[in-house]
Every structure is written in structure tokens, then in C-alpha cells.
Amino acid sequence: MASSSNYNFEEALDEELSNALSNAFQQALDNSLDSFGDRQQAAKPRKKRVHIERNREEGHIQLWNDYFAENPTFPPNLFRRRFRMNKPLFMRVVDRLSTIPFFQQKRDATGRNGLSTLQKCTAAIRMLAYGLAADAVDEYLRIGATTSMKCMEHFVDGIIYCFGDEYLRQPTAEDLQRLLVIGEIRGFPGMMGSIDCMHWEWKNCPTSWKGQYTRASGKPTIVLEAVASQDLWIWHAFLDRQVL
Template sequence: MPLKRSLVQRELDDSSSDDDDYVIFSAAQIVHTYSNAKRSHGGSVLGHRVLYRDRKGGHERMFQDYLAVNPTYTPEIFRRRYRMSRDLFVRIMNAVEAHDDYFVRKRNAANTLGLSCFQKVTAAFRMITYGVPADATDEYVRIGESTVLESLCRFVAAVVDIFEDEYLRYTNESDTARLLAMGERRGFPGMLGSIDCMHWAWKNCPYEKQGQYKGHVEKPTIILEAVASHNLWIWHAFFGMPGSHNDINVLHRSPLFENLAEGTAP
């Protein structure tokens, strides 16, 4: 399946006209799509019109806006727009650039300077954070639709490869002891974390499945079950149950207590 018509593309095609709706896609779907997509860069296409986007100027303006010594927008505005601190963003961006050569800025055969890592990662973050379609970032980031989709897939795959061992893992014995001590200090002895479910709206839900995915929320939704400690560290996440289920139904189907039942828990 060509990348242009990949799963991510189909999910995002119809979402450009409504800012109030959300588009749902999971990291697992993106990584799966990226791993199985066949990308072929066959050179110039006869009759293809080249759009001059001033990529260099776009990078310079973005850099001055957010990453310069005296940026146009303050760190507080950066956090509001990127949903994270500037230091955390720079850490992730540098790690992804070092992990995948795709994000390193290069010159093409015509000696034209390509997109920077900052531009590609920003486009990926905007899609993940705000659920916007692939071409919605072009005017500011100066990046084409197909490049945004490839950047998104590569970015998610790189983040999983880099941070999986530290941030995408089960609790170990030291984690369990620390969480129990933390809960006891805060007046909740024996507590490992707080569990809850939330509903994510599925804008492009097929009509024949909407009854299954509608519950107490008017729109079709997909449920996310998560366990977090007081510092917002997520220790468990289970995503994908139809919105017609309640929290107890989701808990019965989630793998939260599997390792405890199997005797493999710390």
C-alpha cells in the first residue's frame, strides 16, 4: 500500500474542515503503517509542478519564534502550543535526529537545503497534539503533505525505539516499593496509582459501527484506560474498547492484572 493512502492518511483525509472534532490514531497503528508501507522515491515525476516553499526561511522564522536565545514567543507560550516544555521538546528532537538519519538536514541532488529536524518534528507534534490533517502545517512549517506523513511515521517509530525501555515498560520491584511508599506518605497505604477511563471522540467512525461505539457520549468514542501516579507518570494504558462499554467492562478486558494473576508481578 503506498504511503499516501496509508492508514494514517485515510484517517486524516476528511478532518480539515472541523476544528472541534478529534481524529484518533494510536502509536501502534502508526508504527505498523510505517513498517509495512512501501515507499519509493523514484526521482522527478514528469509534469509534476514544484512548489517553492522557502524551507530555509521557514526554519529560520520558526527558530526565531521558539528556539533562539531571545525568542519571539516565551517559554510559557511554547508550553501552551507544544504541550510540553521547550527543554523536553529539544531533548526529544535531538534524540530522534541522532537515532534516525532521516531527520538530519541534508542537501538534495540540486544542492538545495532540505527540511530541518525542527520542521519535521514540529509537523509531527502538531498532528499528534491537535489532530490536524497533514497539510494543515504547510503554511507555517513549509512542509508538504506526503513529507508530513512520512515524518510522523518515522517520528513515532523513533520515539518507541529510543524511549521504550525507560518509559514504555511494566513496573519493577524498585518502582513498586517507591510507589507504595509514596502512596503511604500521601495517606493512601497500599496504593500503586489512580485508574480511570476517558472517551476519545472518533470523527471518522464508519456509519455501520457507530452504534457499537456510542455510549453516554453522543459521538462515537474509543476508550482509554490509564493508571497514573501523582506526578502524572502513566504506568498502564489500554486503548481501543468501544465507547458503549463502561469502566468495569473495560477493566475486565484490559491486561492490567494479567501479570498479577500469572504470578509474574514484582
């Protein structure tokens, strides 16, 4: 009888101890999760997006009056300097890109016109031509930084899509003969095109490579070289050999 009583007592004690440990563990786990949730909520407070009324219609009107009206504010030489191309070429690019849905002007739910094709293309050209930050064109064109980045990305993809088959290809025998004739007429016999290059700053260049990619600017850069004809037909382009 005594042995049976001792056994029952030990069994009950083990059960009570097990329940106590289980409750303590569950309580500690709940406190830990609550504390983690509080830290997460404190570390990442919700940010309310601030709406800025940019009056995008005014941006289009200003751009149109400055460069595209019948009597624009700025003459053709300033257009070429600021857009890095003449107006007929730019309008040809705009006309071709206007077939892409992103560059088409749309209306919102209230019937208000969105950004025009000219605004989107000009934002991309300014960023590419001058190396501007995404929000640098906001005050003039009334385009936010996020939208400006989308304009540039779609602009690059659109140029490849619309003009790649025509300009970004290997020359044929007829192309080479035509270029040689043009070069000879211009006083450069045997010339097929002109070579030019530009430097892109390599922001995330590995430290061990900075020495061989740093030039006069004091910052590591990657060189893009291209051979193009007088009508902007690019038949050869390459980056630094080390990168490839």
C-alpha cells in the first residue's frame, strides 16, 4: 500500500512540474513575441504617402511653349544643346515611342489628362544627357522621381524595341559600300564611321579594381565605345574589355 501511494504521489508531482514548466515556457514565448512585435512596429512606423499636386498640365504647356510651339522661346541651337539632338530627330523618336502604351497620354478616373508623351521623353533625355538625378526635372516638367525613373527605363527599352532592327545591327555589304561612298565624298576615303566613347561612373566598383578603372576624374568609370555612321546608325559598340 505504501509503495502504491508513493508511486501516485511521484506521478502527480511529475505532472504538476510538467504543467508548470509548460506554462512558464508558453508565457515566456508569448512575452518574447509581443516584445518582438512591439520592436518591429517601433522600428517601421507606417508612413503616410504625401500627395503633391504638381499641376502636370502646366509642365506640358511650359515645355511646349519653350521648344515646340510655332514661335518657341528657345531657338534651335539651344534645343540641340539641351536635348543633344536636333528637333526633327527628337520628334521622330517621340512619334515612334508614342506607339508604346507607357508613353501614350491617358486620362485618370476623373477625366484629367495624364503626363504627355513630350514630358515623359524629355524627362528621360534630360536624365541621360546631363546625368541628372531623378527628381531634378520635377520643378520644370512636373514629374516625380519615381515616374522619372520609369520614363528613363521605358525610354531605353523603347529605343531598342523601335529602332534596334534598323540601327543596332551588323552592316551588310550594301551598307559598307554606302558608308565608304559617303566618307569619300566628305573627304575621308576608306572611313566607314566615327568612333566615340563616354564614361559611366561605377558606383559599386570593387575596391580591388578601383585602381585600374580610375581615370582623370578620380572616380572609377566604365567606358562605352561605339562606332556610328553620319546618320546615327551604330554598327559596333563595346564596354571595357575587363568587364566583358
